[in-house]
Amino acid sequence: MATKPPTADIDESKLRVKAPATEAVGVPAVMHAMGMSLEQMGVVRSARALLRVNQKDGFDCPGCAWPEEDKRHIAEFCENGAKAVAEEATLRRVRPEFFAQHSIEELLTHDDYWLGQQGRLVEPMILDEGASHYRQASWDEALDVVADELRNLDDPDEAIFYTSGRTSNEAAFLYQLLVRGVGTNNLPDCSNMCHESSGTALTATLGIGKGTVSIEDIHEASLIIVAGQNPATNHPRMLSALEKAKNKDATIVAVNPLPEAGLFRFKNPQTVRGVIGDGTPIADEFVQIRMGGDQALFQAIGRHLLEQHDARLAAGEPGILDQDFIDGHTSGFAAYAATVQSTEWAELETATGLSEARLRELGDLLIASPSTIVCWAMGLTQHKHSVATLQDVVNVLLLQGNVGRPGAGVCPVRGHSNVQGDRTMGIYEKMPEPFLAALDSEFGFTAPRAHGYDTVEAIRAMRDGKASFFMGMGGNFVSATPDTAVTEQALRNLRLTVQVSTKLNRSHLVTGSRAVILPTLGRTDRDHRGGIDQRVTVEDSMGAVHASRGRLKPPADDMLSEVAIVARIAQRLFSGPDAAPNAPQADWAGIEADYATLRTHIEHVIPGFEDYEARIAKGRTFFLPNGPRDARRFATATGLAMFTGNELEYPHIPEGHLLLQTLRSHDQYNTTIYGKDDRYRGITDGRRVVLVNKADADAAGVADGEIVDLVSVWTDGTERRAEEFRIVHYDTPERNAAAYYPETNVLVPLDSTADRSGTPTSKGVVVRLERRTP
Numbered sequence: 001m002a003t004k005p006p007t008a009d010i011d012e013s014k015l016r017v018k019a020p021a022t023e024a025v026g027v028p029a030v031m032h033a034m035g036m037s038l039e040q041m042g043v044v045r046s047a048r049a050l051l052r053v054n055q056k057d058g059f060d061c062p063g064c065a066w067p068e069e070d071k072r073h074i075a076e077f078c079e080n081g082a083k084a085v086a087e088e089a090t091l092r093r094v095r096p097e098f099f100a101q102h103s104i105e106e107l108l109t110h111d112d113y114w115l116g117q118q119g120r121l122v123e124p125m126i127l128d129e130g131a132s133h134y135r136q137a138s139w140d141e142a143l144d145v146v147a148d149e150l151r152n153l154d155d156p157d158e159a160i161f162y163t164s165g166r167t168s169n170e171a172a173f174l175y176q177l178l179v180r181g182v183g184t185n186n187l188p189d190c191s192n193m194c195h196e197s198s199g200t201a202l203t204a205t206l207g208i209g210k211g212t213v214s215i216e217d218i219h220e221a222s223l224i225i226v227a228g229q230n231p232a233t234n235h236p237r238m239l240s241a242l243e244k245a246k247n248k249d250a251t252i253v254a255v256n257p258l259p260e261a262g263l264f265r266f267k268n269p270q271t272v273r274g275v276i277g278d279g280t281p282i283a284d285e286f287v288q289i290r291m292g293g294d295q296a297l298f299q300a301i302g303r304h305l306l307e308q309h310d311a312r313l314a315a316g317e318p319g320i321l322d323q324d325f326i327d328g329h330t331s332g333f334a335a336y337a338a339t340v341q342s343t344e345w346a347e348l349e350t351a352t353g354l355s356e357a358r359l360r361e362l363g364d365l366l367i368a369s370p371s372t373i374v375c376w377a378m379g380l381t382q383h384k385h386s387v388a389t390l391q392d393v394v395n396v397l398l399l400q401g402n403v404g405r406p407g408a409g410v411c412p413v414r415g416h417s418n419v420q421g422d423r424t425m426g427i428y429e430k431m432p433e434p435f436l437a438a439l440d441s442e443f444g445f446t447a448p449r450a451h452g453y454d455t456v457e458a459i460r461a462m463r464d465g466k467a468s469f470f471m472g473m474g475g476n477f478v479s480a481t482p483d484t485a486v487t488e489q490a491l492r493n494l495r496l497t498v499q500v501s502t503k504l505n506r507s508h509l510v511t512g513s514r515a516v517i518l519p520t521l522g523r524t525d526r527d528h529r530g531g532i533d534q535r536v537t538v539e540d541s542m543g544a545v546h547a548s549r550g551r552l553k554p555p556a557d558d559m560l561s562e563v564a565i566v567a568r569i570a571q572r573l574f575s576g577p578d579a580a581p582n583a584p585q586a587d588w589a590g591i592e593a594d595y596a597t598l599r600t601h602i603e604h605v606i607p608g609f610e611d612y613e614a615r616i617a618k619g620r621t622f623f624l625p626n627g628p629r630d631a632r633r634f635a636t637a638t639g640l641a642m643f644t645g646n647e648l649e650y651p652h653i654p655e656g657h658l659l660l661q662t663l664r665s666h667d668q669y670n671t672t673i674y675g676k677d678d679r680y681r682g683i684t685d686g687r688r689v690v691l692v693n694k695a696d697a698d699a700a701g702v703a704d705g706e707i708v709d710l711v712s713v714w715t716d717g718t719e720r721r722a723e724e725f726r727i728v729h730y731d732t733p734e735r736n737a738a739a740y741y742p743e744t745n746v747l748v749p750l751d752s753t754a755d756r757s758g759t760p761t762s763k764g765v766v767v768r769l770e771r772r773t774p
């Protein structure tokens with residue numbers, strides 16, 4: 001039997017600190033995940049669920065977007081994948097009686113952990129204007145409320161439609177059609193806060209907003225640089241792929257301000273060596289960089305390559321750049337070379353915290369490598385100068401022709417399991433014209449062309465009274481976005497907020513004048529509709545598409561899938577005598593009864609999905625076309641891969657302040673808190689810690705273990721405060737601190753965003769430590 005949900009919030013006075021771990025996974029990970037699975041699902045359901053994760057006829061893991069290996073283990077085991085499954089497949093339920101017992105006001109006093117642990121949402125709920133409690137509603141009533149509000153908007157651009165990254169291709173495609181049918185491109189998504197900087201940099205330089213490597217490339221690479229990423233926690237299955245590469249003699253370089261456990265030693269529970277031996281050392285080199293110093297690092301490497309190339313040519317030796325590739329496939333080389341050669345080494349040393357000799361040594365690793373891949377995640381994307389940083393990553397790879405050949409390329413490691421697919425399906429506030437034109441002709445209407453709001457722009461619009469309606473297709477907008485106090489007020493300005501969700505979270509409690517909760521099926525649930533068990537499809541971080549079919553008994557009998565919910569809203573708005581004049585035309589009921597209908601529409605609108613149904617049959621996977629990878633084809637303005645000259649930037653931290661990164665603990669999935677421990681970093685039974693260098697704590701006059709407030713300062717003089725964080729001495733560069741998200745989102749100023757991508761700078765918040773007066 002599953003156990004009951006916790007009755008209390010996290011008691012931070014219980015928090016304990018131990019030495020951080022030096023290895024990841026192994027048997028303790030299996031035990032830990034098993035414990036959580038049993039608590040949430042009981043024995044039988046745990047076995048049923050875990051045997052089906054990532055199997056060819058099973059469901060896609062709702063954890064991360066790392067691709068599946070071609071040969072799968074019987075139980076492809078991943079601790080955090082298992083926790084993601086347990087969290088969704090839990091037997092705990094949030095029933096209407098729960099909402100009758102607890103007022104919104106009371107629920108707001110609980111933390112994200114308590115809220116998320118209450119269980120699955122099962123019935124549509126409505127919060128009437130002025131009411132203190134949600135009340136149960138029928139599906140028809142709840143969907144009518146949503147459709148009526150949309151029908152009566154003064155202007156379609158008053159409506160905002162958010163998407164998180166677990167939504168299937170089918171649901172995402174239908175949802176963007178609904179939104180464009182309403183008449184707006186206001187489709188902010190979690191990607192705006194995540195890999196938007198990657199998309200912006202890669203589109204500008206390589207002509208595609210995605211990575212250019214496959215899982216086989218990872219196995220075959222000679223050198224893999226893993227920068228700004230903590231795979232042991234966030235992409236555990238990546239460690240198996242890195243282990244494979246290591247076994248073929250790859251060199252692995254970890255670039256991180258923190259010595260993250262999994263970067264050092266990995267005990268693969270699938271191998272004997274991982275269970276009873278020492279495991280595999282992963283990183284050959286650990287580069288402990290200053291936060292925000294990565295652009296300088298890649299500029300230094302590029303500069304070293306250029307200098308060595310010239311020196312070798314002058315000595316009559318062969319050069320080290322791929323001259324044929326540079327001449328035949330790229331443009332902008334001269335401007336790039338001039339830019340990187342104009343910076344002083346001293347400045348590169350200051351920005352990175354590494355010596356010139358060390359920087360050159362890292363450059364030598366690239367010179368020695370016939371095929372190099374750079375992998376990255378949030379440590380590189382959530383800074384003010386992230387787009388420039390990533391363009392400098394691309395520059396370095398282009399120098400040696402490391403794009404579009406085996407074992408080489410760019411690898412932005414995506415977060416949510418279908419965040420990449422959602423973009424492919426049109427969840428984007430500025431979808432390009434060819435997509436919109438194809439949508440028009442498939443559905444006999446005219447999609448709006450003016451760009452919509454991204455996430456930060458959406459918050460501004462709500463704050464400034466330019467919006468009246470918000471709908472969230474999954475996710476937890478209130479907790480995931482920056483500047484919590486501003487965002488909460490912004491949402492409270494609205495007339496109606498609607499959340500399509502699996503689990504209870506803060507976004508159900510910070511509402512417009514009225515609110516609707518539409519509970520929905522998740523990836524693991526059987527979706528029996530139209531007389532068949534429906535399948536959906538997802539795209540992984542490497543552009544591979546495959547089907548996913550839930551197998552577990554859903555939390556309630558009359559639950560609707562995301563597809564069914566959107567189809568029913570579309571039917572209300574776009575069919576019958578009251579249909580809007582410019583409504584998209586489709587068989588909405590037919591779509592709900594058979595998602596294959598939807599895949600046929602997708603096939604007509606989006607290139608690369610030809611023969612969709614046949615290519616996903618029998619658990620098969622197919623690859624979407626990828627110009628740079630397949631044929632060194634670059635869809636940029638020039639048709640060539642673009643070198644770019646980017647002026648060097650790095651954070652300037654004012655005297656008496658620290659730069660704070662807001663990151664994930666081992667027991668959380670974004671705003672979903674699975675548990676109270678961050679095992680690898682040695683933190684247990686609590687979350688309100690700030691990891692600081694001892695020298696910085698000493699300078700601020702605060703002791704290890706002391707409780708402080710974190711105060712962020714923004715350029716306009718405004719201050720934000722997060723209270724009661726415990727100081728933990730940690731091996732982080734001086735002036736660089738770390739604390740968990742979402743507790744620290746209150747500190748991130750709304751206007752503190754990355755240039756060009758608009759991503760909140762969650763890894764670069766200027767703060768000071770303030771002693772609490774007793």
Ligand SMILES: Nc1nc2c(c(=O)[nH]1)N[C@H]1C(S)=C(S)[C@@H](COP(=O)(O)OP(=O)(O)OC[C@H]3O[C@@H](n4cnc5c(=O)[nH]c(N)nc54)[C@H](O)[C@@H]3O)O[C@H]1N2
Binds near residue numbers: 233291
């Ligand atoms: N279990 C679990 N899995 C997840 C998630 C989860 O919350 N839990 N979230 C999913 C999502 S949506 C995403 S986007 C990914 C996130 O995956 P990650 O990006 O690994 O997540 P973060 O915890 O934000 O970790 C950022 C890492 O970057 C480092 N870092 C910070 N600043 C810098 C810098 O300036 N330079 C460098 N080189 N490194 C820096 C940090 O020390 C840390 O190791 O994981 C996905 N998978």
Ligand SMILES: Nc1nc2c(c(=O)[nH]1)N[C@H]1C(S)=C(S)[C@@H](COP(=O)(O)OP(=O)(O)OC[C@H]3O[C@@H](n4cnc5c(=O)[nH]c(N)nc54)[C@H](O)[C@@H]3O)O[C@H]1N2
Binds near residue numbers: 473562742
């Ligand atoms: N300070 C700071 N802020 C950050 C980040 C950071 O590193 N630091 N990271 C950013 C990143 S990378 C991301 S991706 C965002 C994440 O932002 P979001 O994607 O908005 O947040 P999640 O916490 O992943 O959303 C969890 C909720 O999604 C719902 N859910 C789960 N599965 C499903 C499903 O299958 N269908 C539906 N309809 N709902 C479902 C559940 O109700 C759950 O409560 O946060 C961003 N915010």
Ligand SMILES: [Mo]
Binds near residue numbers: 193195414
């Ligand atoms: Mo993400």
